[in-house]
Amino acid sequence: MSAQVSEPVRARAPATFGERLAGALERPRVLGSLMLAPAVLYVVFFVGVPFIIAIALSMSDATAGNPSIDTFVGLDNFRAVMQQETFWTALRNSVIITTLTVVSIVVLATIAVEILSREFRGKRLVQVLFMMPWAMPVALSAITWLWLLDSQFSPIDWVLVQIGILGPDGLFGPQRHMYWLGREWLGILSVVFVDTWRTLPLATIIVLAGRLSIPRERLEQAQIDGAGFFRTLFRVILPALAPVLIVAILFTALLVIGEISSVDLLTRGGPGHSTQILPLWAYLKGIESGDLGQGAAIALFLFPVLLAAAIVALRFASRLHKD
């Protein structure tokens, strides 16, 4: 309550404290600040402060054994991190995985939205089944896929043998297994597939919200003008969806680029470190090997890139919207 008292109170006829308080609460600025304060304080304490600690850690020689950040070492951690080959592999993989996932999400979400924006029989059931991947915690979807892509007992390999693609007489035989997670590029593509699978429902909801906001007249006009399905899609719907697609891309990219569980459980960054990603590398360095300084340096690395990308994307989106 002390926060309320400290607000400047300038009611005209300040009779009692209660009346003065009530008068102050009628002023939008005062009430607004009070309603905003808890969220802002929370964010400052649990996002702002840790963010500053992260920067301080990245410039100190703190370790799990000696976690004080007293010794300033400048950019040594960044230099050390950039000399490790794994760092560059991880950076490359983070960028590749995020980019490919976003591209496939844009394509699949557009298709899913075209389906789910229509009325048809059994739509409820379709909605329920469609949301299932998103209902699982990411770690559990990763485990499901770990079993589906198992080196020995993958049902996908079994089907490929049955239809004559793998196996002794197969097109790509004689081996019976793809070892999806045991090879560098196949492993990266598997992670992309799993990330696409788990984020598609959220992206679809965002894009669908935009799709349903397109005025019906615009679609009908296109039809009257004799435009077919694909013409309408590319000339009317997609341009109108561009701003929402950008928001969907940002959300997907954030969900994918910061997630460690998919790679951690699927490939464990292997074979070697060939499928390593930045956040998992930061986790392994910072928590498992206890080098807090280097871990923080690795984690910080993506932030300026993300920030720039997001600002450009949002500017672009708002410009599109105003046109």
Next chain:
Amino acid sequence: MQRQLRKLGFYTAVVLLLLFAVLPIAYAVITTFKKESELFSFGANPFIYEQGPTLEPLIFLFTDTGFPTFVWNSVVIGVFVVAITVVLAVPAAYALARLTGRWGESSGMAIFLVYLIPPTLLFIPLFRIVVWLGLANTIWSLVLVLPTITVPFCTWLLLGFFRSVPQELDEAALLDGCTRFGAFRKVVLPQALPGIGACVVFAFSLSLSNYIYSVTFISESAARNISAGVPTELIRGDVYFWPSLMAATAIVAIPLGIAYGLLFDYLVRGFQASGATEAEG
């Protein structure tokens, strides 16, 4: 004829989309009831039960693992995170939409930027804060920290919702003698209920899904949640308890999938009123 063909094309697309979404979960369900001996027989058809189904993995999951505890912890964490998120985000979004004037206008972008600071950047310092507060190895560490993800997200979502409520409603309430806060509570809040509902669902699912904080802050199995508990306790070294693992994923995914699916239109509406359709919020 052409109409029939179109219909066929449409339903093919529907079926393909559903297979993409559901096949992995269907396979998890099949695996749940497999006997160990059949599970690891080379070349056998993985989609049928040649030796008949068994309930043993399910019984094992509920009696010999921490799974029931993980589920309970996840629910408790989820409920508290949702409550904290609503209490912080709803007033904040209203204040930004209506009360703070010029300040509030560019806030959509600012909130989004907070959301951009990913957990992977914060988990090391947050771990220290959690230890300092004496909350390491308790579920309360997650209750305290997970709103860092949900509060910015939900404030952003609700900001659009409050902006879509006509300003005349507040003004009419003020003329009728409501206080400003009363106008918010009695008139605007009910209008924004669908948005708050969407927030509840999103906050719950985001809290359930988080992995990095769960594995960093908690290493005692009694305090673990589903996200961290299932992978760590049901995978021991190189031994994977596949049927039980698949049972765990199916048990979580199916009821929640049904809930989210039934709320589907609602969730879409949550985004429709939000900044998503205005892009910059």
